[in-house]
Amino acid sequence: MRFRRTLAIAALGALAIGCAPPQASNETPEQSGETTGELRVWLFQEASNAAKEAVVDEARAEFEKAHDGVTVNVEYLPVDGRATRFNGAFNDKASAPDVAEFGNTDLAGYTASNGFADLTADLDAWADSEDLVPDVLDTATVNGRTYGVPWFTGTRALYYRTDVFAELGLEPPTTLAELTETARAVRAAKPDLYGIAVGGKYQFALLPYIWANGGDVAEQDGDTWRSTIDSAEARQGLAQYAELISDDICPPAACAQLTGSQSVAAFAGGKAAMTIGGDFNRAAVDAGAVKGRYGVVPLPGRDNGSIAPAFAGGNLLGVFRSSTKHALALKFVRLLGGKKYQEKMYGAMGNMPTFTDVQDRVAAEDPFLEPFIETVQSGTRFVPSTPAWTKIDAAGVLPTAVQQVATGQLDVAAATGAAAAEMNEAFGS
Template sequence: MKFRRTLAVAALGALAIGCAPPQASNDTSGQSEETTGELRVWLFQEASNAAKEAVVDEAKAEFEKAHDGVTVNVEYLPVDGRASRFNGAFNDKASAPDVAEFGNTDLAGYTASNGFADLTADLGSWPDSKDLVPEVLDTATVDGKTYGIPWYTGTRALYYRTDVFTELGLKPPATLDELTATARQIRAAKPDLYGIAVGGKYQFALLPYIWANGGDVAEQDGETWKATIDSAAARAGLSQYAELISEDICPPAACAQLTGSQSVAAFAGGKAAMTIGGDFNRAAVDAGAVKGKYAVIPLPGKTEGSIAPAFAGGNLLGVFASSKKRTLALDFVQLLGGKTYQEKMFGAMGNMPTFTDVQDRVAADDPFLQPFIETVQSGTRFVPSTPAWTKIDAAGVLPTTVQQVATGQLDVAAATSAAAAEMNEAFGS
């Protein structure tokens, strides 16, 4: 099955979650490049790492066979401990790897530390790059420069209970307004169910509502950012999302504090008729009470036939700026991050590929993926590409705003005005 591929390339970047020190020096000008020896690679350790290791080991063997005198040494890092390891590597070249996997939400902070090499020209001459989903590639880009290959991506769509919809004679919602009405109708008919499980702390479910209504959380003007969460369009989206956290859909007493994982868990446990979940939530849902009783469609937009823009999560593969083996490192990144091994990683881990042709192939074999891939290819969005977002995210500015509106503590104008002021303080604008 072929999906739409948007041609617009948004100027979006990535969020910094790490605590990387600014402007660490990784100047490698004048140093000779090494073409043999050990190539050090850092990858993230998964909860069940064996499947990932098997694919990586295959790539490692292929690479070593093609590069005489080169040994690839792969170290798997715990995700929770990544900040200290990366920060140390940015400041101490001797401890740095040549290649690393890192989250696209960490990129802005890492580039502020001069941590990764600019691969813009390299990817431009790489044949595989023409098939990268443009908006996913944007998550590897800061200030017009690309610092990695998107290794996999993840988006969210609308899960719904087919048994409940059949029993009540309902159709899947075609717009966000219909979703609200449907959720309210289900709650009225089945008071033991949430019409949809969403949470005040579920930021990645909130963002598509803001974007679908034509708003955004902030905009860039030159080198500075300014909050736009208090714009009319953003307020409309936040209000529409907050309406779901109401007594006749998902009661605030239960739902105002729900996170994304808790929202999905409520659906998986049979407590909700719908939820907004990721392709990566499939195993959790199938392990619950609704296995075999659900389907997934793209989260609809404001108008029938449209798809609400989703947040583009995922991880990147990049070359450390301090590496003395830049060419070898880039070759390995393009091998492991290329089409062949992305498809192998999908088979082993279920990671959604970032190439349109590979996405189409895997979706043809697994219909479950179709709504997620259609969502990706219809156009995804990202958060502000500035380290200041770390403070905003850590402070829970957007979740607090949703909770204030949903619980009636503040009206949407007052809540978003306060949020904008807090965000602008972090932006320094």
């Protein structure tokens, strides 16, 4: 099986979390050429870490066997405490690891702190990098420079109740407009169900609507970012999404405050005929009342047969700029982040690989992944690559605009105009 692969240029960027100020020039990482001794690695602690540790231990043993005199020391960090540890390491290289896992939404802030080495040339020389999904690789890039290997990615698609659709003679929607009509038809026939469970606070469900309608949240001009949420295209997307939060689909009284996880939980609990959920939500849905009674298709776009661009989440593996073992650290990143161990991580944890050929192999074995991988390979998007996005995201600027429109507080022009002004203040534009 081979999915469509669109070499679309994604919006680059990431969200920074509590980063330290820049410490030094980011042009050349410190490299002493050390090839023996301890290689320090930081990875994130999972809720259930045993499966991850088993794969990492296998990679560590393989690496140590291939490199005499090298010991790989892996430390697992709590995700919630990562800002303190990373900021400390950026300011004190003695406490820094050589290799680290980090979220792609943290990248802009980390590069502003000059924390990670520029791996652009290193990845260009790595043959396997040609098979990385282009838009996913873009999530590791800021201002044309690449700072990590995408270790896994995650995206969202449309979950729907197969039993409800069969009973009502419905087919999965093929456009966003048809999705609205289908959701409304379900609610009319079954008033006890939401036509689709979505929330005013579900930003990652909103973004595909904006992008599918030809809009974006911001644009970059040189070093300056400016909001475009008040463009005609972005307004159309936001209004189309807000229409789902209505009494005849998903009532504002119940849905205006829903987050993404709450929206998925409503579907899993049998309260909705559809929802927008991630490949990473599979376990939660299967643990609910709808197990065995749902299907998944890509979230459709504006035009028939198109796929709405999805947000590409995921984590990266990078080399700390302060590492004195740059070449050795890069080799470990290529091993743990390469095709062999990405496939093993999928088998152990269900993490979606970032190489197209590995994606195709795992989807052939597990059809559940097909719509998510098709979504990734059709082209994904990302948030603005500036630390200012931290303020915008934390303030809930876009969700507030959706809630204002859905509840009738403001019309779409006024809500997006206010959102644009707030975003531009954060951007300093």
